Amino acid sequence: MRRLVVLISVMCFASAQHHQALIDYLERRLLAIEDRISLWHEQAIRYASELRDLKQQMVSQLENLDKEKETLRVNLDSMGTRVDRVERELDYLETQNGAQPCVDVDDKLIEQQVTQVQEKQKTKYFKVTDCSDMISTIKAMKILKRVGGSKGMWTRDTGGGSGKVFIFNGTDKDTIFEFSTVQDFTRSQGLSESRQLKIPKTWTGTGHVVYNNHAYVITQADEAVTLVKYDLRNKSVADSVVFPVQDQVPVYNLSPETVMDLAVDEEGLWAIYATHQTEKHISLAKLDAISLTIEQTWDTNCPRENAEAAFVICGTLYVVYNTKQPGRSRVQCLFDINDTVSGDDAPLLYFPKRYGAHASLKYNPLERLLYAWDDGYQILYKLVMKKKLEV
Template identity: 80%
Template sequence: MRGLVVLVTLACLASAQHQALIDYLERRLLAIEDRISLWHEQTTRYVSELRELKQQMVSQLENLDKEKETLRMNLDSVGTRVDRVEREMDYLETQNGAQPCVDVDDKLIEQEVTLVKEKQKAKYSKLSDCSDMISSIKAMKILKRVGGPKGMWTKDTSRGSGKIYIFNGTDDDIIHEFASVQDFTSSQGFTLSKNLKLTSSWSGTGHVVYNNHAYYINYGQEINVVKYNIKDGSVTDSAVFPEQDPVPVYSLTPETVMDLAVDEEGLWAIYATQQNERHISVAKMDANSLDIEQMWDTNCPRENAEAAFVICGTLYVVYNTKQPGRSRVQCLFDVNDMVSNEEAPLVYFPKRYGAHSSLKYNPQEQLLYAWDDGYQILYKLIMKKKLEI
């Protein structure tokens, strides 16, 4: 009987422990279900918030795209307005340009009157009936960048010749010859050029190529103008320029003591002397003999001049600033007295904000061959008759 009681007691104890374990497990399961429910609720909320954030970001990105397009259109409009203002400023500068930098006093006026009277007594005998002058510069084309910051390039001005000649630098004895403009533009550096070795070195950037001859300046104690036959590689002639104590013709290009030029009437020399060091002088030369035919003193200042060229017997002097700005023709001198400097329009070059070390006019093409900080540039000119001014 006592054994039965013990068994019953043990069975009751086991049943109670089993029930306690089941209750514990149920409580744990309920806690886990609560946590799972909480995680599910939080996940649902986070997904909803992320979806709303994505919608907001998409909306903001669309607004940014619209604002970007509006800004681009505004910038295009501003660019158009700036271009229009620049064209209007260019027009106003051309129509109402600054007067040449010439000090006017009584002595200078007397000198001008005396000079005019002397010119009237001895007019220059033109070699042609050319009466064109620059109206404006139509276009600029940058062909290439080769060589140093200073130099000269040109095409032979004789009819039918398409050869290009490069004087790289301001002191050398080599001329680079290209068969055509196409060879020049396609060449890697000077690889397609023929090197012409001279018997003497050239100085500055004031050289020209005219009728299969290179006319270059050799400067030592005096100025020598050398005529070099390109075909047979010989010096045809040379002459000492009859001016003592020369000074650089352009204050902004001090390497050039004399600048040679070619126009419809032949060969010219542009120079300056200590006797008239404030202003530029010009002389007509015989291209065959290198004799001086006639000489003129102009009222075009050397100060701030960077280059010059001659068209139809008219000298055009180009000015700039010491810190390169915008080049402009601000002074001219007509040896035929058909146009005065006061009547001539002020001509601005297209904007590059560089400095020309040389400008060479080709009368066959009515183009200017320019060297600007190592760039070889062509300027297309628009001409008009001098008598229309």
């Protein structure tokens, strides 16, 4: 019995020691966990402080960037103003120091020009008016609107019939858009507010004009170029003729859609064209606006290469040139049917900077304005005139 008591006592003592060791181990683990939690807490506080410092630095840097951005904007505005001023000065110098018109001179051309001069001395073109003006400078431009596609033509009735505005959108359409006035066109929300006139045939290019309540439209089929005279009041075709010139090619190298370009000036209706026989140079014809017959033709010395558009003022052809990558358009070649303007009298005229390249240029002799279509923008150019040197 006494042995049993001793055994039980020994077992109880051993169990008490085991429990004490377990408790000591747990206490040590808890202390280690508390130390780690304390360390994590200190690190979290430090990270939060660093984040606050970083945020303050970023806010300060953003404020500095905003200040630098405003300074850069002011400098760019100032630079833009200076560039515009320099460009205007260059335009002035270019008009004061005009270059010679582009002329591809060879023996055949010289012989041709001599023959033309001799023929003109025998029979000169009979002038309808006493107009003797030529362009001195292109003073300013006004962008009225942007409607339609990149290529097209717009104009007013150049004969003074109605004063309405007509829009030819695109190079192969059959619907003319009509507005009562320039103001109505400017205030409109687009072509949907216009009066629409559908013509029987699809036009070609941008060489059309409106003259004395008639639209003169160029069409092409099977290499035959047809001039259609459309009565805008009666909404019917008044006349149409095949242009009696064979083997026509696009008149402007940079505007291949325009196979022929019509123009109106103080003298009436003109046709600007080119053929395989005169492929390097542009030709000019005076048309009878009533019968559409050709009254007289001229082969000019103005190259087709790099030409983008042309117009006629007082019997003088002005050809506008550019580059394949659109830049500054310039009048670089003049041809006067009455020989009253020589190469020395022909200034190199630059147009104000624009968006791209002219798809069409139409002169209005009543307003002395050019109606231009430039990458979908409808633009007016104001012209300053001077007198030709009569010979």
